[in-house]
Amino acid sequence: MSHTVLVQWTITPTIAPRPWLACNRCRTTRPFQTSGKTRLNANGRRLDAWLIYRCGSCDSTWNRPIFERRHVGDIDQATLHALQNNDDGWIEKVAFDIDGLRRDAGRVEEFAEFRLRKTILKAAVEPAQHLEIALNLEMKTMLRTERLLSMELGLSRKRIAVLEQTGRISMTPSGKNALRRPVKDEMRVTIDLASEADRNAILSRAGP
Structure with missing residues (x-):
């Protein structure tokens, strides 16, 4: 499970x-x-x-x-x-x-404006501790990954940086400054929320 x-x-x-x-x-x-x-x-x-x-x-x-x-x-x-x-x-x-x-x-x-459709592919066994986001990009965009996460999950960029520094955010494909680069099609972002007091709120914002 x-x-x-x-x-x-x-x-x-x-x-x-x-x-x-x-x-x-x-x-x-x-x-x-x-x-x-x-x-x-x-x-x-x-x-x-x-x-x-x-x-x-x-x-x-x-x-x-x-x-x-x-x-x-x-x-x-x-x-x-x-x-x-x-x-x-x-x-x-x-x-x-x-x-x-x-x-x-x-x-x-270039412009970073976009529409976003969210779909739950798999619910977690309670209590949920990790969030995995599969990104589907219909056309190329200059939208940066950290900005997308900040806007949609309600996380400050400082907090995202801390999660990155402590290894609680991972990305596929990975790379230097990946969070500060534009979103790529088929990118995956995984966030460890086990120790986050507001993880339920973050998980709620992640879905539709």
């Missing part, structure tokens, strides 16, 4: 990263934001596709390349269908592709 509560937190970033680009109309560098629309052009059997961005201060647009001069036979049907129908879910994934955006734009502004 286990004295560990296992929960899953599914994290969904809510604000797509914004490229900063030279705007011809504003005559200065401005943040551009995704319009949620794509453009698909055909030249014979070859296709070009872009995600359209708009300047945050005017209506100027920037076409972010998705692919160029790609033969139609080399494009999987799901991608082609998403482009032809401006599929919101597919477009959102492209918009949140921070690495691809950096290759196209250079300077990119």
Whole structure:
């Protein structure tokens, strides 16, 4: 029998990263934001596709390349269908592709805002002494792990630091300053609450 509560937190970033680009109309560098629309052009059997961005201060647009001069036979049907129908879910994934955006734009502004869905995967045998959090990241985020734990468990960052220093917080994958780095998909955080007087309150906040 286990004295560990296992929960899953599914994290969904809510604000797509914004490229900063030279705007011809504003005559200065401005943040551009995704319009949620794509453009698909055909030249014979070859296709070009872009995600359209708009300047945050005017209506100027920037076409972010998705692919160029790609033969139609080399494009999987799901991608082609998403482009032809401006599929919101597919477009959102492209918009949140921070690495691809950096290759196209250079300077990119990121945001830490998110939605969180909590699910209990396994209840513990009373009294519960450990909390294990399985993190499911739907899209890449700059949200730091310590900030997430502080907000959702009601723990001060100082207290989180003490738990870390005394070995009562462990993470998989581990690494130097892991708590102060952005959350990663499939990361696991385990907290030993055996000696914490408010462990029941912490466990309650961890679940839905």
